[in-house]
Amino acid sequence: MTRQRTIAIDVDLVLTNIIPKWHSWLLAQSLSFDEKRYNKDLQHERVDYNITRYYELPMDIDGFDFWRQYDLYEDAKLLKYAKEVIMNWYMDGHELVFVSYCFQNHTDSKIKFLKHSLSFIADEDFHFISTKSKGFVRADVCLDDRNVFLNQMGNKTLCIKFHTPYTQCEEARQHYITYNNWKDLGEMFKGN
Numbered sequence: 001m002t003r004q005r006t007i008a009i010d011v012d013l014v015l016t017n018i019i020p021k022w023h024s025w026l027l028a029q030s031l032s033f034d035e036k037r038y039n040k041d042l043q044h045e046r047v048d049y050n051i052t053r054y055y056e057l058p059m060d061i062d063g064f065d066f067w068r069q070y071d072l073y074e075d076a077k078l079l080k081y082a083k084e085v086i087m088n089w090y091m092d093g094h095e096l097v098f099v100s101y102c103f104q105n106h107t108d109s110k111i112k113f114l115k116h117s118l119s120f121i122a123d124e125d126f127h128f129i130s131t132k133s134k135g136f137v138r139a140d141v142c143l144d145d146r147n148v149f150l151n152q153m154g155n156k157t158l159c160i161k162f163h164t165p166y167t168q169c170e171e172a173r174q175h176y177i178t179y180n181n182w183k184d185l186g187e188m189f190k191g192n
Contacts, residue, residue, distance in 0.1 A: 004092075004093045004094055005094050005095070005140035005141055006095040006097065006138065006139045006140050006141070007089060007095070007096050007097070007139060007143070008097050008098075008134065008137050008139035008141065008142045008143065008144075009096060009098050010098075010099060010134075010143055010144040010149065011098060011100040011110060011114070013145040013162060013166075014144060014145055014162045015078055015079060015098075015114075016073070016076045016077060016078055017079065018072070018073065019051065021075075025066045026054075026055045026057070026063060027055075029055075029058070029061045030056055030061075031055075031056040032055070032056040033054060033055050034054045034055075038051075038054045042165055045165040046167055047165045047166050048167055049167050049168070049169070051063075064103070067106060068103050068104055068106065069105065070106065070108070070109060071109055072105075072106040072109045072110070073106065073110050073112065073113035074109060077117075079182055080183070081186060083117065083118065084182075084186065085183075085186035085189075088189070090120065090121055096121065096125070096127065097127040097128070097129060097139065098128045098129070099131065099137050099139075099142075100128075100130060101130065101131065101132050102130040107130050114128065133152065134152050134153070135152025135153055135154070136152075139153070139157055140156075140157060141158045141159075142157050142159050143160045143185075144159075145161065145164045146168065146169075147169075147170045147171065148168070148170045150172065150174045150176050151172065151173045153174060155175075158177070159177070160177050160178075160179055160185065161177070161179070163178050163179065163180045
């Protein structure tokens with residue numbers, strides 16, 4: 001028998017990766033792109049989380065305006081195997097809550113993307129929280145790519161960190177398990 005858990009799931013860089021879309025947007029706005037430095041940092045898995053630092057932008061352009069678009073997630077796609085794993089968790093009776101920090105304006109787009117991509121989740125079972133204070137979400141399991149959010153979770157929460165090549169703003173103070181993909185993560189929950 002599967003033990004029901006509450007699973008808190010981050011969206012950006014855990015369920016979907018729209019960073020390539022941000023790069024394209026920045027390229028279209030920028031005066032120049034330090035591709036050499038970016039590729040070197042990517043090779044060493046230390047890409048600045050604020051990728052605007054690789055671009056020279058005109059004075060009147062805020063690189064984070066990308067994240068303020070109303071339709072930001074309109075063409076977003078789930079990462080490979082995410083849908084299957086989440087469907088299995090849902091069918092096994094786990095309570096799922098999507099917890100994501102949202103910029104002003106794009107919250108509705110993110111929710112619409114999740115509901116469309118994970119349409120098997122009944123409306124009454126769909127839970128979404130936009131917050132930077134993820135530690136207030138009571139969960140048995142937390143999936144995130146950022147130390148700052150995993151550090152907020154209590155020691156009773158199983159923390160799962162999705163590996164990315166991006167820098168962190170905090171050192172990890174919370175024990176976590178690292179996964180690189182949804183397929184391996186799905187295997188962890190089988191029979192639990």
